[in-house]
Amino acid sequence: MAEKEKNPDLPEDDVLTMPPEGEPPHDEEEQAKEELDEGPELEVHQDKEFIQQVLSAVKENNQDQAVDLVEDLHAADIADLLEVMSSPQRVGFIELLGERLDPDVLIEVEGAAQDDLYEHMPNEQIADAVTELETDDAVYVLGELDDEDREEVLRSLAADDRVAIEESLSYPEESAGRLMSRDLVAVPQFWTVGQTIDYLRSENEDIPDDFYDIFVVDPSHKPVGTVPLSRVMRTHRPVTIGEIMDDDPTLVDVTADQEEVAYQFSKYHLISAGVVDQSQRLVGVVTVDDVVEVIGDEAQEDILALAGVSEESGVNENFLEVTKDRFTWLFVNLGTAILASVVIGLFDATIEQMVALAVLMPIVASMGGNAGTQTMTVAVRAIATKDLSSTNALRVVNRELAAAAVNGFALAVFSGLVAWIWFGNAGLGLLFAIAMLVNMVVAGLSGVLVPLGLNKAGADPAIASSVFVTTITDVVGFFAFLGLAALFLL
Known part of the structure; x- marks a missing residue:
C-alpha cells in the first residue's frame, strides 16, 4: 500500500493520530460524550408525561426520583421545566434539588421562574455557582440579584473574582462591558507558533476552555492583531505570531451598547471581538454565542414594544x-x-x-x-x-x-x-x-x-x-x- 501523503502545513512534531480502521475510540472523553448523547432528547415543556412525573416527585418530596429525572437534562431544559411550573411547584422543586441544581440554570431561566429561583436559592449556593460560571454569565446572575443579596454573594467570592465582577458591574446595563468575558488568550507578536501551542497546552488556569481567536497584544496590553485558532494549528512552529496575524482587528468599546455590538458581528461576520477600555487596552472578549442571544432578545423586545407590551x-x-x-x-x-x-x-x-x-x-x-x-x-x-x-x-x-x-x-x-x-x-x-x-x-x-x-x-x-x-x-x-x-x- 502506498504511503499516505503528508500535509506540509502541519508541524512534524504535532502529529494527529487516528485509531485503526474498524476500532472505535475508547478514551474517557469520547465515552463521556457517547453517554451524554444517550440522554433524553425532548422538549420538556411539551412532554406532559415527563412533567407529571417531575411534579409527582415534587409533591411526594422524593429527592432521588427528582434528581434521576433531570440529571441528564441540559440546563436550558431544566429552565423550561421551571418556567411551566406554578410558583409553589417551582419552590418545591428548587428546594428538592438543592446543591444538585446545575449552575447554568441560573443563566437560562427567565421571568417569574427566575425570580423564584434567585429568591429561594441560598446565597451560599449562588456564590458557589458563580465561581463555576464564565465571567459574563457571573455578571449577568449578580446583576439580577437584589442589592443586599448581591453584596452578600460578592463577599463570598475570592478577591480576584470579586474585583473582576465588580468592575464589569460598574459598566452600563446592556453594554459590551456586561456582555464580555474576561477569559481570553492574549500573546505577544514575537512569540512563535510553537511557543503559543505549548502555552495553550499548559495547565494555566487563565486559559479558557473554549475560544476561537488568539489576541495579539503589545507590551501595554493593547491589541494589535488577532489570529484564528485554526491558523495557528496549521502553521509551522518556528513562524512568529506577528507573521500570521490579522493586523486590523475589529474591536468594540467597553461602553458600547450591546445592540451596536450585535450589529458589528452581523455586518462583519465575526466569531469573536476584543473589548477595549478608554485607554484602548484589551479587557475582554465578546463571542458569537452571546451575540446570538442579544439578537434574539433585541428582536423580541422590538416586537413586543410595537404592540405596547414588555x-x-x-x-x-x-x-x-x-x-x-x-x-x-x-x-x-x-x-x-x-x-x-x-x-x-x-x-x-x-x-x-x-x-x-x-x-x-x-x-x-x-x-x-x-x-x-x-x-x-x-x-x-x-x-x-x-x-x-x-x-x-x-x-x-x-x-x-x-x-x-x-x-x-x-x-x-x-x-x-x-x-x-x-x-x-x-x-x-x-x-x-x-x-x-x-x-x-x-x-x-x-x-x-x-x-x-x-x-x-x-x-x-x-x-x-x-x-x-x-x-x-x-x-x-x-x-x-x-x-x-x-x-x-x-
Whole structure:
C-alpha cells in the first residue's frame, strides 16, 4: 500500500493520530460524550408525561426520583421545566434539588421562574455557582440579584473574582462591558507558533476552555492583531505570531451598547471581538454565542414594544404583572381613541343626515391604520438594523410615498365602486375613494416619518411609533371623509 501523503502545513512534531480502521475510540472523553448523547432528547415543556412525573416527585418530596429525572437534562431544559411550573411547584422543586441544581440554570431561566429561583436559592449556593460560571454569565446572575443579596454573594467570592465582577458591574446595563468575558488568550507578536501551542497546552488556569481567536497584544496590553485558532494549528512552529496575524482587528468599546455590538458581528461576520477600555487596552472578549442571544432578545423586545407590551407580559408571568404592564399603554390608546371620537363628534349632524357615512368611515380609518402599520414595522426594523438612516431617508420616504399612492389609488377605485353600487350614490362613492386615497398616502408617510422623527429625538421608535401612527391615520381618515361629505353632499 502506498504511503499516505503528508500535509506540509502541519508541524512534524504535532502529529494527529487516528485509531485503526474498524476500532472505535475508547478514551474517557469520547465515552463521556457517547453517554451524554444517550440522554433524553425532548422538549420538556411539551412532554406532559415527563412533567407529571417531575411534579409527582415534587409533591411526594422524593429527592432521588427528582434528581434521576433531570440529571441528564441540559440546563436550558431544566429552565423550561421551571418556567411551566406554578410558583409553589417551582419552590418545591428548587428546594428538592438543592446543591444538585446545575449552575447554568441560573443563566437560562427567565421571568417569574427566575425570580423564584434567585429568591429561594441560598446565597451560599449562588456564590458557589458563580465561581463555576464564565465571567459574563457571573455578571449577568449578580446583576439580577437584589442589592443586599448581591453584596452578600460578592463577599463570598475570592478577591480576584470579586474585583473582576465588580468592575464589569460598574459598566452600563446592556453594554459590551456586561456582555464580555474576561477569559481570553492574549500573546505577544514575537512569540512563535510553537511557543503559543505549548502555552495553550499548559495547565494555566487563565486559559479558557473554549475560544476561537488568539489576541495579539503589545507590551501595554493593547491589541494589535488577532489570529484564528485554526491558523495557528496549521502553521509551522518556528513562524512568529506577528507573521500570521490579522493586523486590523475589529474591536468594540467597553461602553458600547450591546445592540451596536450585535450589529458589528452581523455586518462583519465575526466569531469573536476584543473589548477595549478608554485607554484602548484589551479587557475582554465578546463571542458569537452571546451575540446570538442579544439578537434574539433585541428582536423580541422590538416586537413586543410595537404592540405596547414588555417582557413582563410573557405567558409565564402572573396576572398582576401582566395587567399592570398592559394598562399604561391601553390607557394611552384610550386617549388617542377619544381624540378620534372628538373628530367624529364635529360631524355628528352630517352623520345624522346620511347614515351611509357611519357605515363607511371605519373602513377608511382601518385601511389607513393597516397601511401605516406595514410601513412603520419595516421602518422600525430598518432603523434597528441601521439600514435606514439620515443618509438614505429621503429615498426611502419617496419610495413609501410612491407605494402608498399606487396602492391608495387602486384601493380607492375599487372601494369607490363598491360604495356607489352599495348605496346607489355616485357622489358618495367618489368622496369615499378620495378619502381612501388621502388616508393611504398619509399612512405611508407617517409610517416612515414618525419612526425617523422619534429616532432623531432620541426616543425608541419601537415603543412610541404605533400610537402616533394609529392616531394620525384615524384622525386624518375621519376628518377627510366626513369633511368632504359635509362640504359636497349635504
